[in-house]
Amino acid sequence: MSNSELSTTFTPADIEARWYSHWEETGGFRPERPDAEPYTIVNPPPNVTGSLHIGHALDNTLQDIVIRYERLRGKDALWVVGTDHAGIATQMVVERQMEERQDKRTNYSREEFVDKVWEWKHESGGTITNQLRRLGCSMDWSREQFTMDPHFDKAVLKTFVDLYNDGLIYRDKRLVNWDPKLKTAISDLEVETQDLQGSFWHFKYPLEDGVTLGDGRDYIEVATTRPETMLADMAVAVHPSDERYASVVGKHVVLPITGRRIPIVSDEHADPELGSGAVKITPGHDFNDFEVGKRAGIAAGDMLNMLDGNADVCQVSDGLVPDEFIDLHRFKRDGKDGAREAVVARLKADGFLIPHIAKTKKGEEVEHDAEPRKIATPFGDRGGVVIEPWLTDQWYVDAEKLAAKPIEQVKSGEIEIVPATWEKTFFNWMENIQPWCISRQLWWGHRIPAWFDADGNIFVAATEEEAQGKAGAGVALTQDSDVLDTWFSSALWPFATLGWPEENQPLLNKHFPNSLLVSGFDILFFWDARMMMMGQYNMGKAPWPKLYLHGLVRAADGSKMSKSKGNVVDPLGLIDEYGADALRFFMAAMESQGRDIKMDEKRVEGYRNFATKLWNATRFCQSNGIGASETLKAPPARLAANQWIIGEVVQVCAEIEAAMADLRFDAASSAIYQFTWSKFCDWYLELIKPVFNGEDDNPAAVETRAVAGWALDQILVMLHPFMPFITEELWHSQAAFAGGKRQYDLITASWPNPRAEVSKDATDAIDWVIDLTSNVRSAKNELGIAPGAKLAAFLPNASSLAASTLERSSAAVERLARLTPVTVGDAPDGAAMQVTAQAGGQTDVFIIPLEGIIDIAEEKARLEKALAVSQKEAKSLEGRLSNANFVERAKPEAVEKAKADFAHHSEEAERLEQALARLG
Incomplete structure (x- = not known):
């Protein structure tokens, strides 16, 4: 795989594709270790329509670091990979392609359209899987999963049927986020809120005959940002403590336009400090109003729905919406006024609009129909239109009951959330969880296994034959046309990917529960919590013992990345420019226990330079006859520099292990970075240069080549989880340089096990020389003295460490610290600077005369x-x-x-x- 001579320049593109193909072809991503301890993670399955974005790059880099690390530690490491069928996104892609050919979905039967989606999936889906390969993700591609695969479909159907039979899935009429463009309910995750400039209208709602407020008014003033919904108002709410309305609670108002008589109810939802303190209640088109309506005794089946699936006005059940409003769209469309404009115009014409009085800069009063106001407006992230809270029949999961056990598991520590600061958010959501709407009005997806007879009776079964058996022979059945929310199927990911619900699955028995889940905090509730619920329900245990939540990758200025802002960073572009290793190391170095990461291309470039530094250090080693090591154990060492580097390897290995145990990716990457750049490249290689000035076979050179080759091997192993490509290349290059061949790839090598004891006196001596050299260089820089200038130095009170080091390593002090001569004794009178050297608990103060070196004054x-x-x-x-x-x-x-x-x-x-x- 590698030439015997390392190229003079490090070019990431030359090695990345070559090594990834080799790993995949040789089964390196899942070495067969049947007797080894399992270590399992599953990737959050990206949409089959997706492409790699910077969030994917972070999420998958962290997972790959963990899985490569555990693989090196001898575990039977399995990283499950696959894609989600992404119901809405995929159906949109295929329908958009149809539109380009002047074709549409409704020209086909459901089965024919689904066949076309499968064709698209086989031809164009899964782009992101190749992009994950470019990032270096060591996933088990031989077992790639898809949430619509037959075995997965079986798992989904079994879960639905079991939950239904246990009373945990039911059909209900409730409000949902309705996308009028896509004609389907969508989840909260698919709703994006935008602050738009809107209006706040005030209207008079006349009190019923003979009823007045304490101030004599015969109407209640209400305010709204959605005047069109008043066509379906069913109540007016006032706060229980609001004395202005105490006398009319239980009385009624008569709605303008419709003439509907609706009650005045007492409810804490009404804010006495906001507007008039009275709130119009439209339970069929507002989530808060829906709850107020229920508390007021209005059954969901009786709530009025004034819009159809297109968000056009339709007649409500009491028939009171005037014909002039029927079929109007809720907003302006194609240049024509919508229901909003029509309702405002009618209320104004009939004298029910209360104008807003605004003052100009000159203090003059000006009358407007409405008060301008910024309004938080929900949009569908795919349909791109305003979401309508819509009352409709849907399928729901009793999430409250399923959430009980996961709450208990997190509280007890059976499931650990890292960082722990997310626990409060988790408990707040789970303890106030709402029913989970799992039905979607699409053709692509897992079709709901429920059949209806002519009387509306429901028969839930895994197959139509089973449903027919329940209904009885001759009973005509029609299957529910809805499909399941994609989060329902992905909630089964930790175990359905391993063979469940088939019995006696060796992979499932060994690798469930998984070992860890790495996830963005933004899907904590939509995916992570639901896996906890389904893991407990289907498997009787938590799906994993630890959940790591990472932050977002933000733009350099800290703002959220978005296409509209034009600040989105393409990870593939960064890989092209700097290499996958540099991008991965940046992600690890910046990931600090879930804090958001600010994108900094300069730092990515800096980590490419770090890779180049390692590349050149390896070339230096090879130029001095240093090749691959043949031992896990540290070689014997007598020279102080060699004992020192062995001790440093032991220390950095322990630091990385401690950091990885705590999932401190930043600390682990910092430890290997500092060791590689500073300890090995800058100091150790400089310390051993003089050893190679003599005969090649002198004992010092032979020892040093063995130790240096071993130390470089340890660097490659410890750095591999972070920078897999360059380390694999150098691993084989080191062996090829020596005329040999590695018995195994680095990806399946063993984690360092130095088993070495080193002399503290020897390591303290090197630390003392390094500290002295660093301080001399810093002092020269501060005083503007040339770095190469050799300065005389005096040591009035030499510690035992200083005395022994100067006796044995005076040449190193002269060469590195540029101090000559060094005199143990008092310094002459005159201007001088002081420089310290510390190591092993001992401190020495050097006096360096400056007369003639600089102008002191x-x-x-x-x-x-x-x-x-x-x-x-x-x-x-x-x-x-x-x-x-x-x-x-x-x-x-x-x-x-x-x-x-x-x-x-x-x-x-x-x-x-x-x-x-x-x-x-």
């Missing part, structure tokens, strides 16, 4: 001037940030910039103070 003046500027800026910014008005009213990006500038100037002031202190 001039340098002090420069530092004091710069210090004054930074202190002044820091104080000014501190004052601005302590001003509540600024923090609350300024744009978020302005506040963030002020915080960043304050941090910068504070750090700069501290640095300058330290530089001045060095000069005495």
